[in-house]
Amino acid sequence: MRLLTTRVLATGAATLTLCAPPGGALAAPLADGPTARTTGRVPKPRTLADLNTSMRGEAFAYASYRLFAAQARREGLRSTARLFDRTARVELAEHFREEAMLSRLARGDAANLRNAIAGESYEHRTMYPRFARQARADGDRAAAALFTEIARDEGGHLRRFRAALRFLQTGRGKVPAPAKVTPERVQAGPPKVRARRTMRNLDTAMHGEALAHAKYMWFAEHARNRAVARLFRGAAAMELREHFAGEARLYGLVRATRANLARAIAGERYESRTMYPRFARRAKAAGDAKAAARFRHNAADEAKHMRAFQRALRRLGRG
Structure with a gap:
């Protein structure tokens, strides 16, 4: 999930340059050969670009939610801290991992x-x-x-x-x-x-x-x-x-946990309703069935995260 900060990063060079030179790709085919569950054909370039974009968002969500969890703990909001921690683990240990495998990231x-x-x-x-x-x-x-x-x-x-x-x-x-x-x-x-x-x-x-x-x-x-x-x-x-x-x-x-929850809700809403469904449609059209299924799965997960964060925010409102 990509948190919405000052803007939503789009696909293209700006999305891919932080771990590759300008114009390069994060998950381009490399010479040494695959090392982890990389059977089947390499996804089409458009699908690879979408996988790169989503990996960037999942990694950012993991890093941000760790900080949000620490802030919730400082405020004595233990259940909210646990929610941020659990969601962070899903973003990195499931979503990023599966997208990394599909994109042949590790060689x-x-x-x-x-x-x-x-x-x-x-x-x-x-x-x-x-x-x-x-x-x-x-x-x-x-x-x-x-x-x-x-x-x-x-x-x-x-x-x-x-x-x-x-x-x-x-x-x-x-x-x-x-x-x-x-x-x-x-x-x-x-x-x-x-x-x-x-x-x-x-x-x-x-x-x-x-x-x-x-x-x-x-x-x-x-x-x-x-x-x-x-x-x-x-x-x-x-x-x-x-x-x-x-x-x-x-x-x-x-910020304060209320604001952190609101920011997380906005990001999860965008990914569940807009970004991942769009990526799934493009992957399906390109014939990348596994990537399309992964994008649909992630969209459903992000919708669950959004609802969980909304419930947490409502509980704070009643507190």
């Missing part, structure tokens, strides 16, 4: 590292430096500093992934240990930036970091080399617990 270790290298190179060299320059120009110094720091972190990921790939290809060197993670706590509050452009860039960056976390955890699960799996898990933790969290704090993603 061999070398191909997965090349995928990660492409995304980290783009973020380190292009995206985050541009966001930092724009934030400085707009007077958002805290955002500029954060974007600059994350650009450095992504450079560290890039070097580690390259070293790991070199080891796999040549036997020289070793697979590096992951960087240390310093978790960022996110308190409820309004945005801490002033420019609309900075808000848009934070929104883009949050979706990319959430997707990177989910993707790297998927690569780790299917890694043949244990050190490569540890490297992917470490990078995934930094993307979620430092980068996403830091951006969410500046963005003002987390």
